[in-house]
Every structure is written in C-alpha cells, then in structure tokens.
Amino acid sequence: MATLAPVHLHRPLPAAFWRAVARLLAALLAVALALALARQPPPARADEAQPSEAEFRAFVAQLWPLAQARGVERAVFDAAFDGVTFDPTVVAHADAQPEFVTPIWKYLATAVSERRVRAGRAKAEKARAWLAKAEVTYGVDRAVLMGVWGIETEFGAFQGSSNVVRALASLAYVHVAGDYFRDELIAALTILQEGDIDVADMKGSWAGAMGQTQFMPSSFLDYAVDFEGHGRRDIWDSAPDAIGSTANYLAKHGWVAGEPWGFEVRLPKGFKLVAADFSRLAPFASFAARGVKRADGRALPKKGEARLMAPAGMRGPIFLVTANFKAIKSYNNSTAYAFGVALLGDAIFGRGRVRAAWPVHDVPLTPDEIREMQTRLKALGYDVGEVDGHAGEALGEALRAYQESIGAPPDGYPTPTLLKKLRRAGEAG
Numbered sequence: 001m002a003t004l005a006p007v008h009l010h011r012p013l014p015a016a017f018w019r020a021v022a023r024l025l026a027a028l029l030a031v032a033l034a035l036a037l038a039r040q041p042p043p044a045r046a047d048e049a050q051p052s053e054a055e056f057r058a059f060v061a062q063l064w065p066l067a068q069a070r071g072v073e074r075a076v077f078d079a080a081f082d083g084v085t086f087d088p089t090v091v092a093h094a095d096a097q098p099e100f101v102t103p104i105w106k107y108l109a110t111a112v113s114e115r116r117v118r119a120g121r122a123k124a125e126k127a128r129a130w131l132a133k134a135e136v137t138y139g140v141d142r143a144v145l146m147g148v149w150g151i152e153t154e155f156g157a158f159q160g161s162s163n164v165v166r167a168l169a170s171l172a173y174v175h176v177a178g179d180y181f182r183d184e185l186i187a188a189l190t191i192l193q194e195g196d197i198d199v200a201d202m203k204g205s206w207a208g209a210m211g212q213t214q215f216m217p218s219s220f221l222d223y224a225v226d227f228e229g230h231g232r233r234d235i236w237d238s239a240p241d242a243i244g245s246t247a248n249y250l251a252k253h254g255w256v257a258g259e260p261w262g263f264e265v266r267l268p269k270g271f272k273l274v275a276a277d278f279s280r281l282a283p284f285a286s287f288a289a290r291g292v293k294r295a296d297g298r299a300l301p302k303k304g305e306a307r308l309m310a311p312a313g314m315r316g317p318i319f320l321v322t323a324n325f326k327a328i329k330s331y332n333n334s335t336a337y338a339f340g341v342a343l344l345g346d347a348i349f350g351r352g353r354v355r356a357a358w359p360v361h362d363v364p365l366t367p368d369e370i371r372e373m374q375t376r377l378k379a380l381g382y383d384v385g386e387v388d389g390h391a392g393e394a395l396g397e398a399l400r401a402y403q404e405s406i407g408a409p410p411d412g413y414p415t416p417t418l419l420k421k422l423r424r425a426g427e428a429g
Contacts, residue, residue, distance in 0.1 A: 051173065056086045059173050066186050072193045080165045080192055080199050087170040090162070090206045104311050104336045105358035111151055111340030112347055120146050120348035123155040123239075130227065130240040138247035139257025143345030144324075148213050148246050148331060150348070151340050156212035156239060160205035164188055164217070168208040184208055187217035196224075196233045203236070211235030212242035215249075223249040253330040254323055259304050261328060261342045262321035264295035264354055273308075275400040275410040281305035287320060295355045311335055313413030317356035333392075365414050370395070373414055376422040377402060 051059070060081050067077050124131065124146050131142035146155075153159050168188055171181035188208065192199055204210035208217065212235055215224060224233040227244025235242045267273075268291035276282075284300045287308075294300060295317075306320040328338040347353060365373065367389030374384040377398045385394030396412030403410040406421065 050088050051086055053085065056169075056173060060084070060169065063169075063172075063182070063185065066182075067189045070186055070190050070193075072186075072189045076193050077189060080189055081169070084163065084166045084169060086173060087162075087166050090167045090170050091174050091176070093206045102336070103360075103362075103364045104339065105316070105360050107336045108340055108343060108354075108358075111336075112344045112353075116150055116154070116344065117347045119155060120150050120344065123149070124348055127239055127243060130243050133227070133240075134243050134247035137244070138251040138255075140247040140250045140255050141261070141324075141345070143349045143351065144250065144261060144328060144341060145243055145246055145345070146348050147341035147343075147345030148250075148328075149242065150344050151337065152209075152214040153212050156242065159203065159212060159214075159236065160209070161203055162206050162208075164202045164204045164208050164210060165199065167204070167206055168217075171207070181208070184217050187221055191217055191220055196220075197236065201236065211245075212239060213246045215245065219249060220245075223252060249331065250327050253327045255327040256304075256323055259322050259324055260301070261324040262306060262309070262319050264317050264356065265308075265320050266293050266295055266356075267318060268292070273409045273411070275404050275412075277308045278310070278400060278410065278412055279307065279397060281307050281323065284320070292320070296352050309335075310411040310413060311339060312359050312362070313415060314409050314411050315359040315362065317354050317358065363416070365391070365416065365419065369416075369419055370414060373399075373419050373422060376419075376426050380422075380425065 064074075064077060068074075124142070131145060134140060134145060135142050149155050165185065165188055168181050168185035171177075172179075172185050185208075188202065191197060192202065202210065205214060209215065210217065210220065215235060220233070220235065224235055224241070224245040225248050226233050226241060228234075228238050228240040230238070233241055233245065235245055265287075271291065282305055284302070284304050284306055287306065288300045292300070300320075304322060306322045309319045309321050309325075310316065311319070325338055325342065328341050329335070331341070332338070343354065345351075370391055371387055371389040374387040374389075374395060377384050377395075378387065380402070382398035382401055383394065384398045385392065391414050395414065399414060399418065400410035400412040402422075403412070403418070408418075
C-alpha cells in the first residue's frame with residue numbers, strides 16, 4: 001500500500017467538513033453495531049419471557065370479574081387456581097405447532113395403522129350398543145365416531161395429563177391466539193362451577209382439550225351430554241358420554257344423516273377438470289354422467305351432493321366428499337385430520353382402504369416455500385388469506401384459480417413445479 005504524505009493544515013477546516021465527518025462516524029458506528037447484533041441470538045419475545053410469580057398471580061386476579069360474570073363462585077375460582085403456576089412448556093408447544101408439516105400419506109400411515117384398526121374393532125364391539133344409540137339419536141355414522149375417538153385419544157387411552165386450568169391460564173397469559181384461551185379458561189371455570197368434574201380430575205392436553213374425544217371447555221358447555229344417564233356429563237371416564245357428546249357435536253355442525261362422508265373415485269381418461277369440481281357441491285348424478293366411478297366398483301349414490309378432493313394432487317388418490325366431510329373438519333380444521341378420522345372409521349368397520357397409491361416419493365413444499373407461494377399469488381391479485389405457511393383452503397382456492405389461468409389441472413395442490421411457474425411469472429411481471 002502506498003504511503004500517504006502528511007497533510008499540513010494552515011487554517012481551520014469549515015464547519016460543514018466536521019458535520020460530514022460526524023455523519024460518517026455515526027454511519028460507521030451503526031454498521032458496527034448492526035454487525036455485532038447479527039452475531040448475537042435474537043432477543044426473546046415478550047410473550048416468551050416467563051413471568052414472576054407475582055406477575056402471574058396479578059394476571060389471575062384480573063380474571064375474577066370475568067369468571068364472576070359467568071356465575072362462578074369465589075370459592076370455586078380460588079380452588080381452581082390453588083397452587084397453579086405458569087407453565088412454559090405449553091407455550092413452547094404453541095410456538096412450535098404452526099411450523100409442523102407432515103405429508104398426508106405419512107400422517108395417514110400413523111392415523112390408520114393396523115394396530116389402531118385392531119384396537120378400534122375391539123372397542124367398537126364393546127361400545128356397540130352406545131354407537132347404535134348415537135346413530136339413532138343424532139344420525140351420525142358410528143364409523144366416524146370411532147374415527148374421532150381413535151385419532152384423538154387412542155379410544156380413551158391417552159387423554160393428556162396436563163392441569164387444564166394451568167395450561168389455559170399459561171396460554172392466556174402470553175395471549176396466544178388473542179383472547180381465545182382466556183375465554184376457554186373462563187369456560188373451564190364454568191364447568192367446575194356446574195359440578196361435572198372436580199378440579200383435581202380436570203386433566204387434558206397441553207392446549208386444554210379434555211376427555212376421550214378432546215373437547216375444548218367451550219365445546220363441552222355447548223355439546224357435552226349425559227348419554228349414560230348418570231347425572232353428569234363425564235367425557236373423561238364414561239365412553240358412552242364421550243360417544244354421545246361427539247355425535248351431538250357433529251350433528252350440530254351440519255352432519256347429514258344417511259349420507260356418507262365420501263369415498264375414493266376414479267376419473268375417466270380425458271376428464272375435463274374445472275375449479276368448481278373442487279370448490280362447490282354438485283349432484284352425484286352429474287359426476288356419474290361425466291364418467292366418474294367409485295374405486296370400489298359400487299355405484300355412486302342416487303341422491304346427494306359432493307365435490308372432488310385431491311389431498312395429494314392429481315398424482316394421488318382422488319375422492320368425492322360430501323357436506324359430512326366438512327362436519328368432520330369442524331372438529332379440527334385440517335384436511336389430513338378429517339381424512340384420518342374418515343378412513344380410520346371405514347377401516348374399523350371393514351369398508352375398504354384407499355386403492356390408489358400415494359405419491360410417497362414427492363417432496364412437499366416447506367412452510368417457507370408455502371409462504372413464498374402465498375406471497376407471489378397475492379402479488380398477482382389472488383386472495384390467499386393470511387400468509388402463514390399453511391396450505392389451507394384459501395391457498396387451495398387461489399391456486400385453482402391460478403392453475404385455470406395457465407391451463408393446468410386445477411387441483412389446488414401446491415407443488416415445486418407450480419412454485420417455479422409463479423417465480424417465473426413474478427420475474428416476467
């Protein structure tokens with residue numbers, strides 16, 4: 001490096017020069033600070049910080065007016081929170097959930113395992129009278145009731161051991177999902193007030209779901225029934241109450257008695273798909289007229305309506321699903337969950353298995369790639385709902401519209417190929 005000759009200053013430099021130097025030094029300091037911070041782990045969010053005992057107790061105290069307004073007595077309130085502390089583990093669960101993605105074929109391999117099917121058949125035989133009563137009382141297919149029971153808790157074997165009040169209070173404190181968990185906590189206190197369960201026995205999942213078919217407290221208040229006729233609603237220790245309560249829930253959420261949830265179908269060669277096939281119910285007769293056949297060889301129903309669903313795209317199994325499939329999704333708004341419930345129930349009662357092969361060698365998009373797809377579709381003017389990295393119904397609708405615009409089969413399934421097309425469309429735009 002060349003040596004710079006010394007500069008001899010014969011007069012003071014102007015003030016503008018020193019202001020420029022000050023701005024330069026400030027900029028260099030800012031860059032240095034940014035680089036230093038980049039090497040440090042990100043600071044914990046406020047909702048991740050564990051509160052002190054005093055802070056948590058102050059939060060609990062603020063809940064009393066809400067509980068009192070719901071008719072909860074002070075003695076019940078105090079007993080519910082006796083010894084209750086903040087539980088950071090439930091917050092960790094909540095933080096991790098949105099990023100967890102499992103391909104549907106992997107999910108179903110566990111959901112409809114041979115072991116679970118065998119256990120379900122044994123349980124169905126023991127509960128045969130109660131399943132029959134539920135079908136007569138509420139019109140809900142016993143197979144779907146068994147599917148919910150099996151997916152949720154292995155037919156009552158694993159209901160969760162978390163203190164429901166503690167779990168909900170912890171989630172409410174960090175304001176996970178807005179006021180949802182706070183409201184569920186008040187509902188739990190109302191259940192204790194009504195006397196269906198003692199506080200020591202109110203156990204459930206990390207998120208506060210309770211009993212053999214995992215009702216949130218608000219669902220318990222609205223839909224739980226004393227199906228066994230023993231004077232209280234007991235979804236924890238009474239299989240009849242769990243079965244009846246689940247049937248009541250599904251009936252109140254649109255289950256149509258006498259209709260199937262759906263079934264696997266085969267499309268004829270050259271079948272002309274349109275987006276409406278996946279988004280709107282149409283008569284079974286209209287699909288039959290277009291050459292759609294059941295995979296098991298049986299005739300399509302004469303009455304009723306359905307829509308197509310391709311949960312793994314056109315390379316995987318294709319289904320016709322009815323309004324009853326939507327009723328199952330009301331229990332848990334996940335397509336994989338609903339198929340798990342439906343297919344497990346079918347397997348337990350010997351109604352057949354999925355015949356077409358799942359595309360097990362395909363690599364699904366990651367949550368970050370789903371976010372990119374949502375962002376790019378949104379930039380093109382499509383309504384994708386929240387950009388959250390989840391391949392939900394809103395993304396499916398947007399993808400089908402985009403696929404139709406480019407002449408691709410509008411199945412709404414996010415693939416790497418579609419993401420590449422969207423990237424090229426963004427570059428061209």
